[in-house]
Amino acid sequence: MWERVIDLLKNSVETQDIEKLFLIEPLDVSPVKISLIIPNDSVKKLLKEKYKDEFKKSLKTVFGKLPKIELVIKSNEKDNLNIKYAFENFVVGPSNQLAYAASVAVSENPAKAYNPLFIYGGVGLGKTHLLHAIGNAVKRNKPNSKVLYISSEEFTNELINSIQHKQMAQFRNKYRNLDCLLIDDIQFISKKERTEEEFFHTFNSLYESQKQIVITSDKPPSEIQDIENRLKSRFSWGLIVDIQPPELETRIAIIQKKAELFNLKLSPEIVEFIAQNISSNVREIEGALIKISAFKSIMRRSVTLSLVKTTLQDIVMRKEKMLTAENIQKTVARHFEISIEELKSSKRNKEILIPREIAMYLTRKITKNSLPEIKAKFGVKSHATIINACKKIEKEIEKNPELREKIKEIEKEITNV
Amino acid sequence: MLIKTKELREAIINASFSISKDKESSLYNVLIETRNNKMEIKSQNNITKLTQTLNTDQEENLKILTDPQKITNILKEIKDETIEIKKEDNILKISSGNFKTKLKTLNPELFSETKKDTNKNKICNIEAEKLKKLIKETIFCPDKNDIAREYTGIYLEIKNKVTKATATDHYRLINVSTENKTEIETEFIIENSGANLINKIPIEGITEIYSSEKEIYIKCGNISIYSKIIKGNFPDYNQILLDKETSNIIELDREELKEAVKRSSVLSENREISININANEKELLISSQNQEGEIAEDKINFSTIKANDNLIIKLDSKFVLDFINQITPKTVTLLYRTSEEPIMFEASEDNFLYKYIMTPIIE
Structure with missing residues (x-):
């Protein structure tokens, strides 16, 4: 049908315009409505x-009659947005309420509400979801606005490519002409001087032109190590919000929502079981549901509490395996570049003693080991040694930010299974 | 025209694997087409299409649509190296020495050849032997009658320099992988009859694989195979593979296991066998019994890689044998957790890694 329309039309247009008309792509053609994808404004x-x-x-x-006409301008710029992530399917709870509200406000009034918006929090808590949701909402409200979602790693790679291929002008043009830049995991630009420099200028350019910037990170700006202070201070110009791990009720809501997506019918008993057993992050909840869904569809097993228990057992077991005194000793020793034997020895020099006390502190904090068990694992003579080590490290964490960061990093490595 | 008897016979046999099953259909026949000293033997059905090219002395264009079975039967009886083929009106004349035969042919225009898909892209090159092995080792598993179409074919993944074939019938899942040098990443579910065709056609050397939205095209020497692919997503089977970190692992002698399963299942009326793993004694007891209570059992030893838990599990003996019969390594490893969870066999030979999951029989 569309071909016939073009055939007729080309007889009455100027020759130089015929070619342009052939660039139009029919999206939906019917006598009631015709939707066309138009390459640009001139067409x-x-x-x-x-x-x-x-x-x-x-x-x-x-x-035979005039159908309703809809012309859609073809979007050539890749925005990297995933339409799957929207505000509508973000489960809001006390742990993420502020981040959610700020994101909605930003999407409704880009560059006016909070600029930049800096969202930080642990792995799998929904930072990336909010970034995409902001981008999708901005695009929906203003379809012509230039939005780009990018991870800081991709930003770095693109920068390196542009330097290599002498295309810095295009790189700058791309980033400095955006209406909304959504950059994920900014902490990864630390120690990359050229990337920091380029991002600094991109930030300034966008900010001065009153364009929206949204940044995510695993920690607040002040705690991102090895990143220029001028960047840190700029990150703090707008609003800084955090996302905490969801509490039980939010986890239940998340499970119900995700189960719907996976077409899984879960009884309240099963939902509660998952929520009780997976507490650290949403990605883990999603992982569990994917596993259950795979069992259901491949092995045609009905989703019973018993199936869920055995499925989650793998995740729980893996986690328990990581959360052992042995693994903590291994991880701490690696971070402080000493051997496990040294860590477990009775040496009192600072380089050995501090890691040993940290390992004891972490073992007490994140494993189910009792004091006698920890005593045995570390080969110390009394419980008091462990208790004193824990107290000492707790005090150190209060006053020594560098050590606090290091311990946090080690703990994250151990608990992020 | 003169043509080599053996080449033509083999090409017609190959073509017969891709004809329609409907005897009333014109596609129940093969099309022999000559042009510029080349002869193309074509066959197709609603899923697959096969073309094989042979050399001939015929320069003129000629089209013959004929029954592959009749022509194969005739060619089987001819011992001469070459035969002469002529077409007069709708009669195909085949002669060799004093032997002559006349066959009725159909109007070649009835063979409605499907249009070539011009949007296909090359995926990779893969050795024919590897491709055929991947298909051969998984073809027993898909559930051809499943309502969910994605389970009726073989799921092929080419990524991270590994090619994997996976199939399941919901009771078991087979996953075979092998290294491949290609950088391109792709995945598709090939129709069961397409996979069957690749399995049956004798291809050798390097095959080129192309794909489009609807079909894959495999070119190997003078043979081109087309097969439709199944639209849909194969579920994430990686989620159900047993994890070595959280499973018990024992190693068994494959031949011993095979013989023990065969012997122990003799009395079983429904192929059900009971497997009792004693991790302390490193003994595996396989047994079955019939309704009269008669028992057959066999015991084999295993070596422990990592096993603390005992296990009593009921399995389908045929499903166990389907797997261990088709592989050749000296040993197989068995991963298990509890009697209600699937078990997984793992084995490797040459450059192939096999993973085979079976669900237990739960009453």
Whole structure:
């Protein structure tokens, strides 16, 4: 049908415009409505102004009457947005309420509400979801706005490529002409001087032109190590919000929502079981549901509490395996570049003693080991040694930010299974 | 025209694997087409299509649509190296020495050849032997009658320089993988009859694989195979593979296991066998019994890689044998957790890694 319309139309347009008309792609063609994808504004003008009458005449001839016309401008710029992530499917709870509200406000009033918006929090808590949701909402409200989602690693790679291929002008042009830049995991630009420099100028350019910037990180700006202070201070110009791990009720809501997506019917008993057993992050909850869903569809097993228990057992077991005194000793020793034997020895020099006390502190904090068990694992003579080590490290964490960061990093490595 | 008897016979046999099953259909026949000293033997059905090219002395264009079975039967009886083929009106004349035969042919225009898909892209090159092995080792598993179409074919993944074939019938799942040098990443579910065709056609050397939205195309020497692919997503089977870190692992002699399963299942009326793993004694007891209470059992030893838990599990003996019969390594490893969870056999030979999951029989 569309070919016939074009055939008729081309007889009444100027030769230089014929080629442009062939760039139009029919999206949906029916006698009631015709939707067309238009490559750019100039072609749109041809149909809406220059050849408006001829276009309508051709349509009437082919369809017998004039259908409703919808022209959609083709978007050539990749925005990297995943439409799957929207505000509508973000489960809000006390742990993420502020981040959610700030994100909605930013998407409704880009560059006016909070600029930049800095969202930080642990792995799998929904930072990336909010970034995409902001981008999708901005695009929905203003379809012509230039939005880009990018991880800081991709930003770095693109920068390296541009330097290599001498295309810095294009790189700058791309980033500095955006209406909304959504950059994920900014902490990864630390120690990358050229990336920091380039991002600094991109930030300034966008900020000065009153364009929205949204940044995510695993920690607040002040705690990102090895990143220039001028960047840290800029990150703090707008609003800084955090996302905490969801509490039980939110986890239940998340499970119910995700189960719907996976087409899983879970009884309240099963939902509660998962929520009780997976507490650290949403990605883990999603992982558990994917596993259950795979068992259901591949092995045609009905989703019973017993299936869920055995499925989650793998996740729980893996976690328990990681959360052992042995693994903590191994991880701490690696971080402080000493051997496990040294860590477990009775040496009192600072380089050995501090890691040993940290290992004891972490074992007490994150494993289910009792004091006698920890005593045995570390080969110390009394419980008091462990208790004193824990107290000492707790005090150190209060006053020594560098050590606090290091311990946090080790703990994250151990608990992020 | 003169043509080599053996080449033509083999090409017609190959073509017969891709004809329609409907005897009333014109596609129940093969099309022999000559042009510029080349002869193309074509066959197709609603899923697959096969073309094989042979050399001939015929320069003129000629089209013959004929029954592959009749022509194969005739060619089987001819011992001469070459035969002469002629077509007069709708009669195909085959002669060799004093032997002559006349066959009725159909109007070649009835063979409605499907249009070539011009949007296909090359995926990779893969050795024919590897591709055939991946298919051969998984083809026993898909559930051809499943309502969910994605389970009726073989799921092929080419990524991270590894090619994997996976199939399941919901009671078991087979996953075979092998290294491949290609950088391209792709995945598709090939129709069961397409996979069957690749399995049956004798291809050798390097095959080129192309794909489009609807079909894959495999080119190997003078043979081209087309097969439709199944639209849909194969579920994430990686989620159900047993994890070595959280499973018990024992190693068994494959031949011993095979013989023990065969012997122990003799009395079983429904192929059900009971497997009792004693991790302390490193003994595996396989037994079955019939309704009269008569028992057959066999015991084999195993070596422990990592096993603390004992296990009593009921399995389908045929499913166990389907796997261990088709592989050749000296040993197989068995991963298990509890009697209600699937078990997984793992084995490797040459450059192939096998993973085979079976669900237990739960009453």
